[in-house]
Amino acid sequence: MIDVKLAILGGKGTGKSALIVRFLTKRFIGEYASNFESIYNKCLCLEGKQLNLEIYDPCSQPQKTKFSLTSELHWADGFVIVYDISDRSSFAFAKALIYRIREPQTSHCKRAVESAVLLVGNKQDLCHVREVGWEEGQKLALDNRCQFCELSAAEQSLEVEIMFIRIIKDVLTNFKLKEKRRPSGSKSMAKLINNVFGKRRKSV
Numbered sequence: 001m002i003d004v005k006l007a008i009l010g011g012k013g014t015g016k017s018a019l020i021v022r023f024l025t026k027r028f029i030g031e032y033a034s035n036f037e038s039i040y041n042k043c044l045c046l047e048g049k050q051l052n053l054e055i056y057d058p059c060s061q062p063q064k065t066k067f068s069l070t071s072e073l074h075w076a077d078g079f080v081i082v083y084d085i086s087d088r089s090s091f092a093f094a095k096a097l098i099y100r101i102r103e104p105q106t107s108h109c110k111r112a113v114e115s116a117v118l119l120v121g122n123k124q125d126l127c128h129v130r131e132v133g134w135e136e137g138q139k140l141a142l143d144n145r146c147q148f149c150e151l152s153a154a155e156q157s158l159e160v161e162i163m164f165i166r167i168i169k170d171v172l173t174n175f176k177l178k179e180k181r182r183p184s185g186s187k188s189m190a191k192l193i194n195n196v197f198g199k200r201r202k203s204v
């Protein structure tokens with residue numbers, strides 16, 4: 001069983017809980033409790049592997065230090081950053097979150113491989129009152145090595161599922177990359193030790 005941990009982050013009211021509930025139950029309820037944080041569990045099989053998926057839904061209280069994110073950054077294997085296409089301020093918030101995740105000291109010091117990040121423009125059903133263009137979302141994602149999609153938690157069950165599968169697949173790819181790097185690192189260390197001590201032995 002492989003553990004996959006996803007954090008769903010974004011501004012208040014962007015539809016984080018709606019996306020999670022849609023993915024887990026295929027339903028859109030309309031109103032979701034937002035005054036406590038939750039971790040949801042789901043077991044699923046993907047690419048022949050059994051996964052234990054944990055999804056973190058934060059509580060959007062303003063007193064929670066806006067961009068500290070330290071525990072989330074350590075905990076999560078992948079991030080879904082959500083904004084509301086009809087609310088420009090939520091896009092600015094999403095941008096700040098992405099910058100925080102991609103900060104050099106965050107992405108290089110703590111991790112061998114850059115975290116998987118998927119930017120989601122939610123509430124596509126409100127495109128008649130759109131404040132953020134599709135191209136802006138796409139550009140922000142491309143510039144910061146993130147995946148991108150626009151969708152509607154309210155109306156698109158399949159798209160929400162595809163979005164979650166995309167980020168989970170990216171996380172699994174990162175796991176493979178990490179595995180590849182680890183043995184080659186230890187091999188080269190073994191080679192180095194062997195060279196040093198091997199040479200010494202020869203000279204005795």
Ligand SMILES: Nc1nc2c(ncn2[C@@H]2O[C@H](COP(=O)(O)OP(=O)(O)OP(=O)(O)O)[C@@H](O)[C@H]2O)c(=O)[nH]1
Pocket residue numbers: 010011012013014015016017018019029030031032033034058059060122123124125126151152153154155
């Ligand atoms: N029109 C529309 N409304 C949506 C959509 N997704 C969520 N909503 C609505 O947006 C509001 C906020 O949704 P939530 O899922 O609670 O958003 P959240 O980001 O979890 O909110 P906080 O936990 O308070 O930050 C609710 O009234 C939802 O019904 C969507 O795709 N389209």
